[in-house]
Structure formats: structure tokens, C-alpha cells
Amino acid sequence: MLNKLYDWIDERLDITPIWRDIADHEVPEHVNPAHHFSAFVYCFGGLTFFVTVIQILSGMFLTMYYTPDVVNAWKSVYYLQNEVGAGEIIRGMHHWGASLVIVMMFLHTLRVFFTGSYKKPRELNWIVGVLIFAVILGLGFTGYLLPWDMKALFATKVGIEIAASVPIIGEAIKILLAGDTTILGAQTLTRFFAIHVFFLPAALLGLLAAHFIMIRRQGISGPL
Amino acid sequence: MHKGKGMKFVGDSRVQDKKGQKVYPPDYSAYPGKNEPFWPDFLLREWMVGAVFLIGFLVLTVAHPSPLEGQADPTNTGYIPLPDWYFLFLYQLLKYEFASGPYNIIGAMVVPGIAFGALLLAPFLDRGPERRAYKRPLPVLFMLLALSAMVYLTWESVANHDWAAAERQGKITSDTAFDKSDPGYEVYAKQSCIGCHGDQLQGGAGVAFDGLKLTPEQVAKVAKEGYKTMQPGAFKGSDEELKKLANFIAEYSNK
Numbered sequence: 095m096l097n098k099l100y101d102w103i104d105e106r107l108d109i110t111p112i113w114r115d116i117a118d119h120e121v122p123e124h125v126n127p128a129h130h131f132s133a134f135v136y137c138f139g140g141l142t143f144f145v146t147v148i149q150i151l152s153g154m155f156l157t158m159y160y161t162p163d164v165v166n167a168w169k170s171v172y173y174l175q176n177e178v179g180a181g182e183i184i185r186g187m188h189h190w191g192a193s194l195v196i197v198m199m200f201l202h203t204l205r206v207f208f209t210g211s212y213k214k215p216r217e218l219n220w221i222v223g224v225l226i227f228a229v230i231l232g233l234g235f236t237g238y239l240l241p242w243d244m245k246a247l248f249a250t251k252v253g254i255e256i257a258a259s260v261p262i263i264g265e266a267i268k269i270l271l272a273g274d275t276t277i278l279g280a281q282t283l284t285r286f287f288a289i290h291v292f293f294l295p296a297a298l299l300g301l302l303a304a305h306f307i308m309i310r311r312q313g314i315s316g317p318l
Numbered sequence: 319m320h321k322g323k324g325m326k327f328v329g330d331s332r333v334q335d336k337k338g339q340k341v342y343p344p345d346y347s348a349y350p351g352k353n354e355p356f357w358p359d360f361l362l363r364e365w366m367v368g369a370v371f372l373i374g375f376l377v378l379t380v381a382h383p384s385p386l387e388g389q390a391d392p393t394n395t396g397y398i399p400l401p402d403w404y405f406l407f408l409y410q411l412l413k414y415e416f417a418s419g420p421y422n423i424i425g426a427m428v429v430p431g432i433a434f435g436a437l438l439l440a441p442f443l444d445r446g447p448e449r450r451a452y453k454r455p456l457p458v459l460f461m462l463l464a465l466s467a468m469v470y471l472t473w474e475s476v477a478n479h480d481w482a483a484a485e486r487q488g489k490i491t492s493d494t495a496f497d498k499s500d501p502g503y504e505v506y507a508k509q510s511c512i513g514c515h516g517d518q519l520q521g522g523a524g525v526a527f528d529g530l531k532l533t534p535e536q537v538a539k540v541a542k543e544g545y546k547t548m549q550p551g552a553f554k555g556s557d558e559e560l561k562k563l564a565n566f567i568a569e570y571s572n573k
Binding site: 110116137148157175185193213214224234244246264311317 | 325
């Protein structure tokens with residue numbers, strides 16, 4: 095039955111190459127923890143993606159309650175945390191997931207670095223990976239403000255001041271992020287929300303697609 | 319052109335297998351050892367590991383609810399700020415003399431810029447064919463130096479932060495503001511209530527009313543007859559005043 099369905103679609107869309115890329119390829123021994131336990135270091139990339147998926151899903155559920163304005167932002171988070179069923183778990187997943195994704199990504203970066211996997215022909219994929227790293231840090235920075243509690247406000251204040259101290263473009267970055275030359279308030283919150291929920295995730299998905307397509311093209315780097 | 323099932327590819331690439339043509343990258347079968355198909359064996363194992371990971375993760379979220387401090391108050395000038403933990407090393411760097419004040423540009427731009435630039439361009443800085451770490455000592459040394467600097471700076475930042483003060487300053491304080499011009503508050507201040515229950519209704523020798531969810535009748539009764547350590551006859555005003563007081567306190571305690 096499934097085979098027939100597959101054939102029906104394949105006849106029209108020629109999906110076999112796509113299917114091969116997603117699922118029907120071989121996993122070499124040197125990256126398979128079933129053969130060498132130390133190969134678990136090759137799992138960090140996949141775990142980073144797994145936690146990223148958790149972040150996207152839990153984030154989608156958070157926006158069902160979150161209100162990005164200075165009057166209601168904190169109240170909506172407080173309500174979600176204390177009144178909504180499983181709200182504490184959804185917010186907890188997003189909160190702890192944010193730290194976890196950074197830890198996993200860091201370990202993944204170190205694995206690629208110390209196995210020398212960024213060398214020819216994989217230079218471009220390394221660059222895309224470092225850009226993903228930057229985007230994830232940006233997501234962490236913008237997401238930290240959104241609960242609009244004390245630590246969020248003052249950490250963001252410091253962060254924006256550091257950005258503003260960069261010569262020439264500093265002031266422009268500050269206005270872009272904060273929405274004002276002096277005030278850190280309603281504008282800042284909506285801008286951080288937009289950056290956190292639309293701009294950076296869009297960039298992230300594009301970069302991840304490039305990352306994965308290049309992995310499939312080039313295969314995993316060989317054994318040392 | 320041949321399409322669909324039965325199509326031959328080179329290695330796991332999307333390059334079609336045309337005999338005699340040299341292709342890149344090499345087929346995994348050229349590597350020594352036991353290859354395993356991703357689908358379904360390897361995926362099943364990955365799935366199980368993922369499930370265990372997810373359970374551990376959910377246990378963490380339940381055991382440690384994510385923190386939420388009091389609502390942001392831009393007028394608070396005494397708050398000691400702290401970024402999230404993964405930015406602590408950058409934050410700590412800016413506290414050193416050589417990277418702050420007139421040299422702020424070093425801490426805010428030069429050092430992070432060089433570090434990030436070097437990471438981004440690593441494949442072009444480390445161009446040799448060797449992949450083993452011990453065969454390329456310089457890149458590995460620089461990475462280890464950067465890592466130890468990050469660990470040290472994070473450690474310093476954590477050790478120098480007053481965590482007890484941070485917990486105090488972030489506490490969610492009651493947002494149940496009340497109107498001091500309320501006639502009930504006038505009675506409250508005029509009678510002896512304010513001495514024990516505080517001018518902000520915050521409590522003291524007497525209880526704080528915040529969240530007690532009292533009815534006006536309960537308040538009136540306690541005001542006249544006392545409760546536990548509160549002596550009877552604390553209230554000495556008229557019935558009219560008692561009613562105002564009771565309504566005011568009851569409304570506040572239900573906010």
C-alpha cells in the first residue's frame with residue numbers, strides 16, 4: 095500500500111533523490127556511536143537541531159499568550175507561568191532550551207574545529223555554521239528582553255549601551271534596536287519581539303537549509 | 319533520461335553514477351568499517367536517544383521553573399544588571415581597566431571582533447591539509463587559549479556578582495497599589511491600625527493584608543474583637559468609620 099503510494103508520487107515528482115537525501119543514505123562507522131562510543135561527539139549537531147525544533151514549537155505556543163507591549167508583556171508571562179495549564183512547562187522548555195541550544199551548538203563547533211572538518215572542501219559550510227552561531231546568540235539576546243522583568247530590562251540596557259559604544263555605526267545600531275536615541279521602552283520591546291520572532295528565525299531557517307544541503311552534497315568528513 | 323527508483327548515485331551524493339567518471343566526494347564504502355543505512359536502523363536508535371534526552375529535558379523544566387523577576391521598572395536606578403550566562407564573559411571583559419573607559423573600544427569591539435573574525439575565517443587561516451589536532455598546533459593552541467579565557471572570565475563574573483542582592487532586587491513585589499485618599503485609609507491612619515499594620519498595609523507587628531481575601535464583615539469583627547495577638551477593642555471609632563475601614567481593607571486584601 096505504502097509502496098504503491100510511493101510509486102504513484104514518484105512517477106509524477108521523481109522524489110527518489112529527495113528521499114535519498116533525507117533518509118536513504120549510509121552512516122559511516124566512524125560517526126556511529128553504536129560502533130565507537132567516542133563518536134557521540136558527532137551527535138551534537140543533530141542535538142542542536144533537535145533543540146532548535148523544540149524552541150520553534152514551544153515559541154509558537156508562547157505567542158498564543160504573550161503580548162508584546164510594556165503594559166501587558168510581564169503580566170501575560172506571569173499569567174502564562176502561574177495560571178495557564180502546562181504554561182510553566184512550555185515556558186520552561188523555551189527558557190532552558192535557549193541555554194541548551196547554545197551549549198549544544200558550542201560543543202558542535204568545537205567538534206568540527208578539533209576534527210579539522212572545516213577544511214577543504216567544507217569551508218563554506220563552516221562559514222554558514224558560524225553565521226548560525228551568531229544568529230542563535232542574537233535570538234538569545236532579543237529573547238531575554240521579552241518577559242519584561244527587571245533582569246531583562248537592565249541586561250538589555252547594558253547590551254544596547256555596549257552596541258552604542260561601537261564607533262561610527264554604534265548610534266545607528268542603538269536606534270535600530272531600541273527605536274529611540276534615549277528611551278528603552280515600548281518601541282524597544284516591539285522591535286525585539288519582531289526581531290526575535292520574525293527576522294532572526296527567517297535568517298536561521300535559511301542558513302540551516304544551506305547548512306544541511308551542503309552536508310548532503312559533501313557528506314560527513316572522513317575518519318581522522 | 320532515467321528517473322525514479324533504481325537510479326544509481328555516487329556515494330551518498332546526488333551526483334548520478336556514470337561509470338569511469340571521477341567524482342567528489344568519495345563514496346563512504348571507500349572508508350574502512352561498517353556502514354549502516356540511516357533508514358531505518360540508525361534513525362530508530364537516534365529516535366530512542368532523542369526520546370530519553372527529551373524526558374531528561376522535561377524533568378529539568380518541571381524541577382526548575384523558569385525564573386521571572388518583578389515587572390520592569392525603568393525608574394529603578396539601583397538595579398545591578400547582569401546578562402544571561404552565555405554573555406557573561408563579554409560583560410566581564412568590559413570591567414577591566416584596559417578594556418573599559420577610554421579603552422572601551424578594545425573590550426566592545428577589537429577583542430570580540432578579532433575572536434569572531436578568526437572563527438569565521440578559520441578555514442582560510444588554517445589552510446594546511448592536516449586535520450588531526452596535534453598536527454596543527456597553532457590553530458588548536460589559539461582555540462584552547464580562547465576557551466580558557468572564556469571559562470576564566472565567566473568564572474570571575476560569577477564569583478564577583480552579589481547573588482543574594484540580585485535575588486532581593488529581582489523579587490516580584492506586590493503590585494496591589496491602593497489609594498491613600500480613600501476614606502477607609504483615613505480611618506486606618508486615624509485609628510491605631512497603622513502602628514502595627516504599617517502605612518503601606520505591609521504589616522509589622524500585625525499581619526500584611528495582601529492576598530488575605532477577607533470579607534468586610536471579617537475585618538469589622540476582628541477590628542472590634544481582636545484576633546490571636548491582636549487585643550479586642552483596637553477600633554474606637556463610629557460604625558460609619560468601621561464600615562469604611564472594613565470595605566477598604568477587604569477590597570485591598572482581595573486585589
